[in-house]
Amino acid sequence: MNTNVTPFVFPSKIGAGTRAMAHLPYDLSGFGAVRPMVVCLESVDTDGELNPLEDAFRGSGLTFGVYAMEATPTMETVREAWTHYHEGGFDAVIAVGGAVVMDVAKCLAVAGANTPDLLREMLNTGGTVSKTVPFAWVPTLDAMCGDSAPQACLGGKQINGEALVPNLIAIDPRMLSSRDPYTMAEAGLGALATALCLYEEGEIHGLIRPYVQLSVRQVMAGLLPLMGPQKTPSKGALRWFPKEKGREEEVAYVTAMAVAGALEPLAKKSLTFSLANALAPLSRVSTEVLAGVLLPWLLNHVHEQKERELSSMLMALGDMEHLCATPDPQRTGAALALLQEKINRIWLGTGARLPRTLKKAGIPRERLLECSQGVAEAIEGWHAHEIEALLLTAYEGRRVHPEMLKNGFMQEVV
Amino acid sequence: MHNPGYYDFFCGVKTVASHQALACIPNLLRELGASKPMIIADKGVVAAGLVAIVEEALSPAMPAMAVEDDVPVDSDVTTVHRIAKAYHGKGCDALIAVGGGSVMDTAKGVNIMVSEEAENLLDFSGTGVLKRPLKPLVAVPTTAGTGSEVTLVAVINDPSINRKLLFSSPFLLPDIAILDPRMTLTLPPHLTAATGMDAMTHAIEAYTCLGKNPMSDAFAMEAISLISKHLLPVVNQPDDKEGRLALAVAANLAGIAFSNSMVGMVHTLGHSVGGVCHVPHGTCMSILLPYGLEYNMHKSGPWTGELLLPIAGEAIYAATPRELRAEKTVAWLREFNEGLYKATEGRHSRCFKEVTTRDGSPAVPREALGDIAKTALGDGSIFYNPEELDFEDALMVMEAAWEGLPLDMDFVKTA
Numbered sequence: 001m002n003t004n005v006t007p008f009v010f011p012s013k014i015g016a017g018t019r020a021m022a023h024l025p026y027d028l029s030g031f032g033a034v035r036p037m038v039v040c041l042e043s044v045d046t047d048g049e050l051n052p053l054e055d056a057f058r059g060s061g062l063t064f065g066v067y068a069m070e071a072t073p074t075m076e077t078v079r080e081a082w083t084h085y086h087e088g089g090f091d092a093v094i095a096v097g098g099a100v101v102m103d104v105a106k107c108l109a110v111a112g113a114n115t116p117d118l119l120r121e122m123l124n125t126g127g128t129v130s131k132t133v134p135f136a137w138v139p140t141l142d143a144m145c146g147d148s149a150p151q152a153c154l155g156g157k158q159i160n161g162e163a164l165v166p167n168l169i170a171i172d173p174r175m176l177s178s179r180d181p182y183t184m185a186e187a188g189l190g191a192l193a194t195a196l197c198l199y200e201e202g203e204i205h206g207l208i209r210p211y212v213q214l215s216v217r218q219v220m221a222g223l224l225p226l227m228g229p230q231k232t233p234s235k236g237a238l239r240w241f242p243k244e245k246g247r248e249e250e251v252a253y254v255t256a257m258a259v260a261g262a263l264e265p266l267a268k269k270s271l272t273f274s275l276a277n278a279l280a281p282l283s284r285v286s287t288e289v290l291a292g293v294l295l296p297w298l299l300n301h302v303h304e305q306k307e308r309e310l311s312s313m314l315m316a317l318g319d320m321e322h323l324c325a326t327p328d329p330q331r332t333g334a335a336l337a338l339l340q341e342k343i344n345r346i347w348l349g350t351g352a353r354l355p356r357t358l359k360k361a362g363i364p365r366e367r368l369l370e371c372s373q374g375v376a377e378a379i380e381g382w383h384a385h386e387i388e389a390l391l392l393t394a395y396e397g398r399r400v401h402p403e404m405l406k407n408g409f410m411q412e413v414v
Numbered sequence: 415m416h417n418p419g420y421y422d423f424f425c426g427v428k429t430v431a432s433h434q435a436l437a438c439i440p441n442l443l444r445e446l447g448a449s450k451p452m453i454i455a456d457k458g459v460v461a462a463g464l465v466a467i468v469e470e471a472l473s474p475a476m477p478a479m480a481v482e483d484d485v486p487v488d489s490d491v492t493t494v495h496r497i498a499k500a501y502h503g504k505g506c507d508a509l510i511a512v513g514g515g516s517v518m519d520t521a522k523g524v525n526i527m528v529s530e531e532a533e534n535l536l537d538f539s540g541t542g543v544l545k546r547p548l549k550p551l552v553a554v555p556t557t558a559g560t561g562s563e564v565t566l567v568a569v570i571n572d573p574s575i576n577r578k579l580l581f582s583s584p585f586l587l588p589d590i591a592i593l594d595p596r597m598t599l600t601l602p603p604h605l606t607a608a609t610g611m612d613a614m615t616h617a618i619e620a621y622t623c624l625g626k627n628p629m630s631d632a633f634a635m636e637a638i639s640l641i642s643k644h645l646l647p648v649v650n651q652p653d654d655k656e657g658r659l660a661l662a663v664a665a666n667l668a669g670i671a672f673s674n675s676m677v678g679m680v681h682t683l684g685h686s687v688g689g690v691c692h693v694p695h696g697t698c699m700s701i702l703l704p705y706g707l708e709y710n711m712h713k714s715g716p717w718t719g720e721l722l723l724p725i726a727g728e729a730i731y732a733a734t735p736r737e738l739r740a741e742k743t744v745a746w747l748r749e750f751n752e753g754l755y756k757a758t759e760g761r762h763s764r765c766f767k768e769v770t771t772r773d774g775s776p777a778v779p780r781e782a783l784g785d786i787a788k789t790a791l792g793d794g795s796i797f798y799n800p801e802e803l804d805f806e807d808a809l810m811v812m813e814a815a816w817e818g819l820p821l822d823m824d825f826v827k828t829a
Contacts, residue, residue, distance in 0.1 A: 007438065009428035013584070014629070017420035030584065032545055206640060206663040207431050210632040218628065255628070320720060324728040 008207050010262035011162065012137075012148060016171040016255050021053055024094070024136055025060035027168050031134035033092030034062055037085050039105040040096040042068040044140070050096065052174035053138065065090060073104045074155055075120060082111045092134040095166070096175070098143035098187075098257075106152035106164050109135040122159045129161030136168035139254045141179040144288070145191040145215075148261025165261070171254045173247035181227055185350045188223040188253065189343070190288025191215055191260035193295045195316070196339065197272035198263065200298065202308040208263065209312070215260040216316040220342060222253025227349025271379050272298055275391070278371045284362040285355055293358060296340045297394045303332050305386075310335060317342070357397035365395060421627035424584060425670045427553075427564050431593035431663050433655060436471035439510065439552055442590050443476060446550040448508035452501050453478045454521045455512040456485040459556050462600050468512050468554060480504040489519040490571040491579075494535050498527035508550040511588070512597070514609075515560040515695075518553055522568035522586045525551050536572065536579065544583040553588035556597045557609040558661040560695070561616055561669015563591040593666055595658035603649045604761035606661075607754040608696030610645040613637065613665035615680050615699035618721060620671035622707065622714040623678040623798040630675035633667045639724035640664035646750070649757045678799035679790075680706035683808060683815075686790035687766070691778045697763055700754070704747045705811050706799075707740070708821045712828050713800035715740035722746065748820075765818030783812045802827070 015023050028036060044050060045068040057064060065088050067081045085093075085108060093112065095105030109132035111119045122129060137147065150164045195215040198204050204212055226249050267273050275298075276290040283290060302308045311331035314323055317338040326334045347354045355361040358368075372387035393399055430438045443451060451472070455465050460483045472478055482497045501509075501524060509528075511521035526538050529548035538544065553563035568581040598606070617637035620630050641664045648657035683706075684698035707718050719739030723731040726746045734742045754762040763769045766778040778786075787808035790796070796803055807827060814821050 007428045007430045007442065007590075009426065011426035011428075013422060013424035013426075015420065015422040016627075020420060023422070030542065030545070205431070206636065206660065207429055207666070210636045210667060213636075214629060214632040217632075252628075259629075320723050320731070324723065324732040 006205070006266070008205075009162065010165070010211065010259070012166050012169050012258065012262075014169045014171065014255065014258055016251055018173065019056070020170040020172040021056035021138060021174070024138075024168065024170050025057055025062045028062070028092050028134060028136060031092065031167060033134040035088075035090050036062070036064045036092035036094045036134075036136070037081075037088065037090040037108075038064050038066045038094045038096055039081060039101060039108060040066065040068060041071060041101060044068070044096055049140075049175070052172065053094075053096065056172075064094065067108075069101065069104055071100065073100055075116075075123070077104055078107045078111060078119065078154065079116045081108045082116050085112055092136065094136045094138060096138045097140050098147050101142075102137065102147040103152045103154055105135065105137070106132070107154050107159075109133050110152075110159070110164070119159075123154055123157040126157070127159055129159055129163045132163045134168075135166050136170065137166040137258075138170050138172065138175055139257065140175050141177075141184060141250060141254070143254050143257040144187045145194050145257045145260035146264055148258045149264035151264070169258050171251055171258065173251055176247050176250035176254060179226065179250075182350050182353055184223060184253065185227065185346050185354055186286055186288050187257060188219050188346060189292030189354070190286075191219050191256050192339075192342070193272055193276075193288065193291035194260045194263050194267040196295060196299065196313065197267050197270040197291065199310050199313050200270050200272065200302055200308075202302075202310070203312065208266070211259055211262050213316040215256050215263065218252045218256035218259065220317070222249045222251070222256060224342070224345055224349070225249045226253065227346060271375070271382060271387070274375045274379055275371070275387070278375050279358065279361075279363055282363050282367050282371075283358075289354060290358070290361060292343060292346075293355060293361060294390075294394050296336060296343065297390060297399075299339070300336055300399070301386075301390055301393075303336070314338070358391065358395040359397070363395065368392060368395060421625075421629070421674075423627065423629040423674045425564055425587075425673070426584065427587050427591045428589060429564075429591040429593065429666060431659065431666070433595060433659065435592045435594040436468055436554070436596070439468075439472060439590070439592060440476040443508050443550055443552065446508070446589060448550045449476055450479045450504075450506050451476065451508040451510045451550075451552070452497075452504060452506040453481045453510045453512055454485060454497060454517055454524065455481065455483045456487075456514075456517055457483055459483070459513045459517070462556075464556055464597055464600075465512055467596055468510065478510070479506045485513065485517050485520045487516055488571050489516045489523065489569070490573050491523070491535050492573060493520055494523035494527060494570060497524045501528050508552070510552040510554060512554045512556060514555065514557045515562045518555070518560070518562040518588075519568040519570055521551060521553070522581065522588075523570050525549055525586070526581065535570070539579040539581055541580075541582040543581075544585040546585065548585050550590075551588040552590045552592060554592045554594070554597060555662065555665070557601060557605070557665075558598050558658070559609050559613055559665035559669075561613065561665050561672065563588055564666055564669040565673050591666060593659065593662040595655045595662060598658050598662060599653060599655070601652070603652060604758040605696075606652065607645065607649050607758050607762040608694060608700060609665070610641055610648075610661055610696075611700030611703065611751070611754070612696035613661070613668040614641045614645070615684075615703045616668035616672040616677065617641070617664075618703060619677040619680055619706070620668070620675040621721060622710065622717045622800065623676055624800055625674075625676040625798045626717070627675060630671045634671035634675075635724060637664045637668035637671060638721060640667070642725045642750075646753050646757060649754060676798040677795045678706060679709065679796060679801075679803055679811075681795040682790050682793040682799065682803065683786070683811060685793050685795070686786045687778065687812075690782055690786050690789055693766075693769055693777050697769060700751055701763060701765055701769075701815050702811075704744045704751070705815050705821055707744050707747070708823070709803075709807070709811055709826055710800045711740050711744075711823070712826070718743050725750070766812075766816040767818065778816065780816060783809060783816060787812055
């Protein structure tokens with residue numbers, strides 16, 4: 001067992017399924033909150049998408065206010081939200097949505113427990129947050145796996161801290177209707193990469209393995225049936241919710257986003273995400289997509305060149321029958337093949353809009369060397385030539401001969 | 415098949431699991447703003463040298479301000495009040511619980527008292543009474559185990575009315591759980607077996623009860639896999655540190671699983687046997703587990719069948735037809751118990767007639783089975799059992815578990 005001394009915690013309470021939001025008033029009152037402010041995009045408010053939340057609060061004795069934000073927030077957005085929060089006597093924050101909405105809501109939760117000026121200072125210094133007001137998240141299908149992670153970004157700056165993890169996450173099917181397949185694919189790849197990149201070092205710590213397996217399985221159970229024209233509900237997801245209530249796949253998918261957020265602090269230390277973050281400024285796609293492009297190649301390299309055992313990955317990607325049918329020596333290969341197959345299906349579901357190579361992602365080939373050198377300095381156990389060879393593989397989308405990797409031989413692959 | 419429609423999941427405990435996990439305590443407490451911890455333990459833990467290991471890990475960065483080691487086998491209100499007073503007297507600002515379930519519950523009770531500055535613990539019994547975070551609490555389990563380092567309940571006896579009180583709140587969860595294999599290295603083989611089967615039962619009941627959900631399932635399955643792989647080897651080789659750590663992690667995961675899904679009739683009957691005949695909880699669990707699965711098989715058989723893979727391995731799983739996997743799981747658990755019986759030279763009991771008191775007399779007289787069955791019907795965990803249980807059913811199961819014979823499935827009611 002991997003026994004690196006790393007504390008692990010995922011402090012959110014997740015409620016998932018039919019009328020999940022109905023539990024919010026009671027759960028918030030457990031934190032002493034009676035008057036939350038909802039933060040959402042303007043369109044969510046004007047399109048009546050908050051009606052189910054109103055239903056949930058009706059009869060609870062609690063009321064909530066709404067701050068409808070613009071889609072490109074700045075510090076001034078948070079300051080304005082805080083003014084409403086403070087003057088309105090609110091005592092908790094509920095984020096409805098994902099991505100930028102979560103960032104603003106988290107920042108508001110920090111400002112609400114401190115002051116906007118302290119928030120600004122933290123953002124400027126990359127500070128660690130230790131205190132927020134009670135904070136709930138009602139995800140929509142815009143959710144990304146970083147939304148439940150202990151971080152928030154605003155205006156290109158970032159703050160960190162466990163206090164930024166939502167106290168409550170209410171995954172309610174009524175909030176999971178409208179979706180954009182590409183956004184979901186992007187987020188799904190991000191969640192897959194966040195979970196599976198932890199196999200870079202070989203066996204995953206027992207404490208973390210359930211979160212990894214859960215993230216991967218829920219992404220697969222939720223995302224793939226939602227992509228493309230043919231929606232085949234997965235048996236696993238249907239087991240939990242009555243069919244007539246609907247949206248089992250959506251609930252599974254968003255649950256994966258929430259759980260993957262717990263793994264994000266570990267994932268960002270991985271080579272996969274170190275490379276994805278380094279390449280993102282050079283690319284037309286997001287870090288999450290780049291991580292999805294890199295992951296299969298990297299894991300394959302780790303298995304073949306560094307001889308790391310990845311057989312337990314099959315438990316996350318496959319089902320019991322698959323695991324039984326695959327002899328131990330074949331499991332890593334089977335898992336890697338399954339991973340590539342899943343990614344290919346996601347690609348298909350977006351109508352081939354996702355890149356599957358770094359080349360298609362718009363990364364200039366000549367920038368790979370500098371990227372590999374930069375990352376090699378930051379990551380232990382990897383040489384620059386190794387990383388460069390990996391990047392070249394991911395650039396071209398086909399395997400580089402092992403001899404080329406060993407010798408650090410970088411020539412144009414024909 | 416049961417369909418929950420909605421489920422929730424929570425485990426807010428920061429957990430460190432490694433061979434030197436204890437060394438993390440000072441920094442983690444400092445992050446919580448604490449620097450003057452009180453250690454709560456029992457005499458057995460002290461005698462085993464475990465508190466000394468913890469104290470060594472704390473010092474010189476953060477020496478313990480006080481050590482309270484007079485915690486009884488069953489946590490009680492008098493002890494909690496006494497320790498809370500000592501906490502204030504020594505100027506402490508955090509608690510470190512080193513021990514099993516009783517020590518953990520005592521520490522949770524003390525935490526209520528000192529955080530709420532209360533006069534009487536009884537004012538806080540029940541669910542949802544606490545409204546704010548408590549003082550920092552570090553849980554260092556010395557068995558693997560009850561999983562009480564990740565549960566949000568405490569059961570504390572009120573000797574004035576001889577009744578066990580339940581305290582339940584998310585705020586009772588420890589802030590930190592430290593899983594360090596040094597804490598279980600000296601656990602004798604028969605106790606390792608019993609506590610390991612306690613954890614196994616938590617995980618299996620979490621996977622097969624009506625409250626199961628995708629999240630608790632993931633934790634339960636991992637726990638079952640780890641226990642199946644490591645328990646017997648550790649019983650045979652007690653100084654296997656990797657195995658001890660794996661079992662500690664397994665017990666932790668099993669605790670998370672059942673905290674988020676509940677349990678079933680194995681706990682219903684086991685609590686009753688413990689209450690009426692004072693048999694240790696782990697012993698009750700290991701004896702009753704196959705019977706609970708047998709009794710529920712017509713309802714939860716498919717789920718039980720899925721457990722054959724982690725319990726017996728893929729070869730057995732693949733070779734067993736789907737419709738026979740549940741029976742095979744039960745058979746394997748009985749064989750597992752048999753293996754533990756042999757490895758502990760008979761100290762791990764396979765049935766209740768084998769369980770003895772310290773003076774060698776039977777701990778569960780046959781005449782007590784009726785009382786046990788009657789008492790069981792008042793236990794809350796029965797609500798999550800896949801099949802209903804009445805007095806006749808409970809008595810039938812107890813009689814079979816007493817004799818050590820499989821259930822006669824012709825007599826199991828299929829409501």
